[in-house]
Amino acid sequence: MNYLDELENESVYIFREVAAQFDNPVLLFSGGKDSILMVELAIKAFYPAPIPFPLMHIDTGHNFPETIEFRDYLVDKYNLKLIVVSVEETINSKGIIEESGKYASRNNLQTISLLEGINDNKFDACLGGARRDEEKARAKERIFSVRDDFGQWDAKNQRPELFDILNGAINQGENMRVFPISNWTELDVWNYIRRENIELPSVYFAHKRNVFYRDGMIWPASDFVFSEQDESIVEQTVRFRTVGDMTCTAAVESNADNLDLIITEIESALISERGARIDDKRSEAAMEKRKETGYF
């Protein structure tokens, strides 16, 4: 069997297990390529019925306008149900003091909004587009991963997962995080997107953008990212290999404006995908620490 079919089969199987085992699942949608892939796979899993659960987007308020535009387009195209939880509102309602300084990001605050969204909607399973090849803590994830009442991940005490049997039994208040595309690599995702003609937001393709250079990375210039006086803003042809919000995602210099060129570029890249993630660079265990407190 072709490896893309093998991966698709596995993901579709996981989506169906979630729909069968949980009362109130939700698909965590970031607007990035992996969550767009998740939507496409979910559609396949339940066709000809609609996806039997909503999407939830944790909106930091600092997103690329192109991502938000595409999100709304996709929701409209497939007639999906979308819940948006605003980090801005979490900040206001909880009187949270935001990070300051030139590295200020709402990345950590997303977790608070996410847990709030899960609680308010009583979601018992959250489907996330994390992949094991992305990052060393994510490489340790199960497909069904139990979170306690506080959304915490107990990495040292994960449930065994035998063969393809997924044990979704949880206590009330607990929550399951589910990762249907665990075994896909970055290249698999792109090859599948090409094979299936999946549409993506324009930020993934080479375009002209105002950027500035900091710590060897190319930051997108925007109202949310404060460049210092010696960081001059220049126009560059860039694209984004990974898309978080504008405060945590760096661009790459690229002329790849179609899928063939993007795939060639990734095949020969010297730097990993998350090498362009400013949020991962905070410490060696940045991802593990965030996951422990409930980050997806």
Place this chain on the structure above:
Amino acid sequence: MSIIRISTAGSVDDGKSTLIGRLLFDTKSLPQDKIDAIQLSSEKKGLKELDLALITDGLTAEREQGITIDVAHIFFSTASRKYIIADTPGHVEYTRNMVTGASNSQVSMILIDARKGILEQTRRHLFIAKFLEMEQVLFVINKMDLMDYNQQTFESLKDELLDVCVAIDFPLDRVSFVPISAKVGDNVVEKSKHMDWYSGPTILGYLEQLNLRANLNDDFRFNVQYVVRPQSADFSDFRGYAGKVKSGTIKVGDEIQVNSSGQKSRVLRIFKGNSPILEAGPEASVLIELEKAIDISRGDTLTQSHEDVVHDKNLIAQLCWLDKRPLNIAKKYLLRHAGFQTIVAINEVVKTLDFDTLNFMVSKLVEQNTICEVEIKAAAPIYLDNFKRNKKNGYFILVDRDTNATVAVGVKQ
């Protein structure tokens, strides 16, 4: 291009994580920023060379202690194949994680420290490979550099390992041996310059040539996961059965039977995603629409129409106990197999395996990591094949209804 799933096994400090690191490093699968990060971490630990184990030991607790606690999933590919490696822990207390990794792989690489020879963990992991009907086992004799690359060391270990295979009845045509040094890089990707006496392939060479047998059983088994009922204008009375073909194939027009009830119908349409297809084979996640409306729900197995319906509520199985709490014979557990679940009692522990002698003995105590044979009585008939006969439809898990924990994995005998 196909995917090959591999898991590592072996005792603590046999160098499993270092081997994976070496494989990735020598196949140039590591991007520069990851190498830089490992370089930095190695320097912080006061090491002169790259600590290749840091590539897979991703948890803080693992890095602190220099051990592997849970499975890391590592990906790399060559021109002809894609590999997913489950790097599993060697400590006895994390055996459940080793079993997790092994159950989802086709090849087990069991590492042995050439200085230490066969340990209890070697035997345990080989037996687990047998328990799981692992397709291939590669014995990797590591740290040959510390034994002066001595041929005799390798040959006598090989003989001893063959004896163990014979003792537990593991098929010899499914085992191979390779002498390596993961640290130095001998016979991992590059052929060793220190072991001219070894003419076999490197580890990568072995993996590239590996001919994995498909599931030999072609009995049709389809586990229903979910019933799809769109209730839309276009599909008003549509009822489709979403699930996975475990073995065999199904074609449009074939007659099928619901195993629990014996009711029969013919396949009207098969969908893969939104495309209608004419036939579906092993591992395919599809949706089946039948000609007649018959009673089918999650947990049902569809088979070919000429097979006998199973009414058996009794089951003899081998278990590998995974939970910290020992098996409690007075307790009822939940047996799960695909979408099917039922309450079961363990009527009797027939025998348990002694990892020292590799013989089964009469003992009723089933603790964490015990492999045993049990008699199970279920509340509802269980439709499973003999695991040896059909690997894809012969396994189950037991769940503790009080804790929700997966306490055991079992295979039908």
